[in-house]
Amino acid sequence: MSCEDTIAAIATAPGRGGIAIIRVSGSKALDVAKNVCHIIPEARKAYFRKFYDGQSIVDEGVLLYFPGPNSYTGEDTVELQGHGGNVAPQRVLSSVLKIAGVRQAEPGEFTRRAFLNGKMDLTAAEAVEDLISAGSESAAKAALSSLEGEFAAKLNTLTDKLTTFRMRLEGCLDFPEEHEDFFDSGKAADDLHDLIAIADESLTTAKQGVKLNEGARIVLAGSPNAGKSSLLNALAGEERAIVTNIPGTTRDILSINIEIGGIPVTITDTAGIRDTPSDEIEAIGIKRAIEMLKKADLVLLMVDASSPAPEAEHTLKRLKEIFGDNTNLLLIKSKSDLPENKETAKLLNNPDFSQYKQISSSTKNPTGLDNLRAELKKALGEIPAEGVFSARRRHVNAIKETIDALHRSIEMLDLGDLVLCAREIAIAQDHLGTITGKVTSDDILGKIFSTFCIGK
Numbered sequence: 001m002s003c004e005d006t007i008a009a010i011a012t013a014p015g016r017g018g019i020a021i022i023r024v025s026g027s028k029a030l031d032v033a034k035n036v037c038h039i040i041p042e043a044r045k046a047y048f049r050k051f052y053d054g055q056s057i058v059d060e061g062v063l064l065y066f067p068g069p070n071s072y073t074g075e076d077t078v079e080l081q082g083h084g085g086n087v088a089p090q091r092v093l094s095s096v097l098k099i100a101g102v103r104q105a106e107p108g109e110f111t112r113r114a115f116l117n118g119k120m121d122l123t124a125a126e127a128v129e130d131l132i133s134a135g136s137e138s139a140a141k142a143a144l145s146s147l148e149g150e151f152a153a154k155l156n157t158l159t160d161k162l163t164t165f166r167m168r169l170e171g172c173l174d175f176p177e178e179h180e181d182f183f184d185s186g187k188a189a190d191d192l193h194d195l196i197a198i199a200d201e202s203l204t205t206a207k208q209g210v211k212l213n214e215g216a217r218i219v220l221a222g223s224p225n226a227g228k229s230s231l232l233n234a235l236a237g238e239e240r241a242i243v244t245n246i247p248g249t250t251r252d253i254l255s256i257n258i259e260i261g262g263i264p265v266t267i268t269d270t271a272g273i274r275d276t277p278s279d280e281i282e283a284i285g286i287k288r289a290i291e292m293l294k295k296a297d298l299v300l301l302m303v304d305a306s307s308p309a310p311e312a313e314h315t316l317k318r319l320k321e322i323f324g325d326n327t328n329l330l331l332i333k334s335k336s337d338l339p340e341n342k343e344t345a346k347l348l349n350n351p352d353f354s355q356y357k358q359i360s361s362s363t364k365n366p367t368g369l370d371n372l373r374a375e376l377k378k379a380l381g382e383i384p385a386e387g388v389f390s391a392r393r394r395h396v397n398a399i400k401e402t403i404d405a406l407h408r409s410i411e412m413l414d415l416g417d418l419v420l421c422a423r424e425i426a427i428a429q430d431h432l433g434t435i436t437g438k439v440t441s442d443d444i445l446g447k448i449f450s451t452f453c454i455g456k
């Protein structure tokens with residue numbers, strides 16, 4: 001991939017739509033305007049033009065020209081806004097790609113160029129994609145905060161403080177007699193603890209950002225007829241899954257997207273787990289259920305509290321086999337509108353079950369899910385309304401590495417090894433630098449931008 005080439009792509013989503021935008025960036029952008037629109041445009045002026053492929057007209061629309069560096073990518077950029085749909089934009093793009101030196105853009109390549117040309121830091125570049133794929137309003141708001149540089153600003157404050165600290169430390173190494181105050185007072189260690197506290201705060205916020213970005217996966221599990229599909233429908237607010245009183249109704253997995261406390265959540269309904277499926281289809285469904293359970297962030301084990309539940313013990317045992325003891329599991333006692341079954345109540349009091357939080361639910365009365373909704377919010381972790389930015393796992397890992405390096409720097413300080421202390425602080429700075437892109441490699445960039453949409 002070379003930044004010398006001029007790149008082009010359809011920047012709007014495929015399918016039926018009023019307008020499609022073909023975006024072009026690079027030194028040949030004006031050639032595109034000349035060849036396709038038969039005009040040399042002035043900067044930032046809208047022209048209504050026919051779009052040509054050779055002598056034939058392929059579409060008509062608006063042409064815009066943004067000379068670099070005052071464009072999204074920092075390079076000369078041309079936008080052709082034509083008609084949407086599956087054919088017209090492709091025809092315009094194909095005409096654009098016939099011009100020498102112009103090629104189809106890779107996913108995220110426009111934003112990659114914007115980053116490389118210093119138009120935005122890496123957290124903002126990633127936030128562009130996060131905003132596009134945001135699954136809830138809170139996630140979109142958080143992405144916008146990162147895009148506007150709030151995440152980078154927070155990290156830059158920490159980096160600046162580390163730089164100041166390192167300068168003092170290195171000054172002390174060079175001129176020990178002049179900097180006695182710095183260490184005699186034990187102030188250096190206090191300062192480092194303060195810096196760790198700031199990094200810890202960023203870590204918490206970054207983890208919340210990841211949650212908003214990635215969303216959470218909740219999987220419903222339990223014996224046939226426990227009420228899983230009914231719960232899915234109630235949470236979705238519409239009849240998505242088939243509900244009958246025949247055990248083994250749900251065969252395939254079915255996922256819906258909802259929002260809980262601002263977090264985008266995918267809830268998956270699964271076939272009730274039992275060892276004696278009625279046929280091959282149910283057996284495959286149970287296998288799929290187990291695969292989904294392995295990926296769950298939170299499992300809701302449903303037990304029908306109104307009936308004998310001879311299979312509940314077995315289901316719990318199976319779940320533990322699937323993911324061990326440390327699963328995030330809530331036990332849902334369903335059908336709480338019906339009288340409780342004494343045997344089942346007794347069973348759920350035994351330690352195997354009582355170690356889990358138990359929540360009563362009913363889909364048959366209007367307030368039957370209030371408690372469950374509140375507990376789901378708690379289990380997923382509440383996200384503050386303000387001050388959250390979108391973040392990724394790589395950010396969380398880099399902040400953790402930063403904190404580890406700072407802890408090591410305190411150890412070195414305690415040992416009186418100021419050289420190693422300074423080195424650990426430099427390592428901490430490098431880790432922070434990988435987040436904003438001050439320290440980066442083609443590998444990291446390749447990984448980040450390959451998940452972007454084409455045309456962004």
Ligand SMILES: Nc1nc2c(ncn2[C@@H]2O[C@H](COP(=O)(O)OP(=O)(O)OP(=O)(O)O)[C@@H](O)[C@H]2O)c(=O)[nH]1
Pocket residue numbers: 222223224225226227228229230231242243244245246247248249250251270271272334335336337338361362363364
């Ligand atoms: N009274 C009462 N009945 C319920 C409740 N939830 C579900 N049911 C009934 O229980 C039966 C089974 O419900 P489903 O939602 O299909 O159960 P399931 O766990 O999805 O069952 P499978 O798909 O067979 O694994 C249906 O007849 C529902 O109407 C509830 O809260 N109260």
Ligand SMILES: [Mg+2]
Pocket residue numbers: 228229230241242243249250269270
């Ligand atoms: Mg079902």
